[in-house]
Amino acid sequence: MTSFAATDIRATTDGRLPPGTAAYAQEKIAATLHLAHRPVLSARVRVTRHGDPAVPNPVVAQVNLDVSGRLVRVQAEGDNAHEAIDLAQARLRRRLERIAQHWEARRGGMPSGEPHEWRHESEPAHRHRWYPRPAPEREIVRHKSFALARCTVDEAARDMGLLDYDFYLFTEAGTGRDSVLYRAGATGYRLAQLTPPGPHELAPCGLPLTISDQPAPELTTDEAANRLGMLGLPFLFFLDAERGRGAVIYHRYDGHYGLITPALGER
Numbered sequence: 001m002t003s004f005a006a007t008d009i010r011a012t013t014d015g016r017l018p019p020g021t022a023a024y025a026q027e028k029i030a031a032t033l034h035l036a037h038r039p040v041l042s043a044r045v046r047v048t049r050h051g052d053p054a055v056p057n058p059v060v061a062q063v064n065l066d067v068s069g070r071l072v073r074v075q076a077e078g079d080n081a082h083e084a085i086d087l088a089q090a091r092l093r094r095r096l097e098r099i100a101q102h103w104e105a106r107r108g109g110m111p112s113g114e115p116h117e118w119r120h121e122s123e124p125a126h127r128h129r130w131y132p133r134p135a136p137e138r139e140i141v142r143h144k145s146f147a148l149a150r151c152t153v154d155e156a157a158r159d160m161g162l163l164d165y166d167f168y169l170f171t172e173a174g175t176g177r178d179s180v181l182y183r184a185g186a187t188g189y190r191l192a193q194l195t196p197p198g199p200h201e202l203a204p205c206g207l208p209l210t211i212s213d214q215p216a217p218e219l220t221t222d223e224a225a226n227r228l229g230m231l232g233l234p235f236l237f238f239l240d241a242e243r244g245r246g247a248v249i250y251h252r253y254d255g256h257y258g259l260i261t262p263a264l265g266e267r
Contacts (some may be wrong), residue, residue: 011047014049030043042065057253108234133254137193140259146258148170149171153191154207166183167235190210192211192214201243247260247261
């Protein structure tokens with residue numbers, strides 16, 4: 001459906017990768033875009049190599065598409081640039097095929113309560129675990145702050161799948177509370193909020209999920225980083241004591257931490 005030349009794809013690399021990496025990435029991703037169910041408005045690919053030689057699979061390829069206003073994101077790691085790009089292309093192919101199949105079946109409708117509907121479209125990505133960097137060396141090397149989407153759990157699950165995320169920080173439409181949706185539990189999805197929701201507080205949703213009955217801990221960023229390191233979890237959802245909002249701190253592939261917070265002044 002999409003006619004997109006390789007040169008239309010914006011590709012960036014760092015100086016530690018061989019010449020021709022950007023062109024290779026453009027060609028591989030362009031060859032996949034015909035699978036998009038709607039026109040692709042923009043396509044970006046970024047290939048970087050981690051500076052620490054001890055990190056396994058040090059090359060990361062990230063692809064971001066705007067498919068008629070819907071963002072689609074995939075990421076893959078490899079031992080070298082071609083391997084990372086090839087894996088990202090394969091992951092993008094599978095994701096676009098699933099989205100197209102879902103589109104044909106639903107014609108844009110919201111998900112129903114049918115068992116496993118979302119789990120088939122949004123199956124967990126098989127990622128390498130993060131590099132076991134010693135705790136004293138870990139730092140928050142990336143901090144993303146943006147206006148949280150106000151949406152239902154169904155919409156959060158859809159976006160989490162399209163963006164290839166392991167968790168999704170959002171404001172739940174029914175309660176108005178900062179929340180995180182992630183893959184866990186008997187149903188395949190679990191929801192945590194700053195304070196557990198009461199009966200019928202959540203906006204109607206069809207996604208089978210379990211709900212955490214524990215409030216998010218109130219922590220400073222430093223305390224959250226320490227707790228994440230001690231517990232060995234992939235991420236930690238907490239009430240940011242400095243900002244008064246929900247936040248997520250997570251392990252990056254390189255063993256450092258990333259932090260996601262709502263934009264200042266955003267409610």
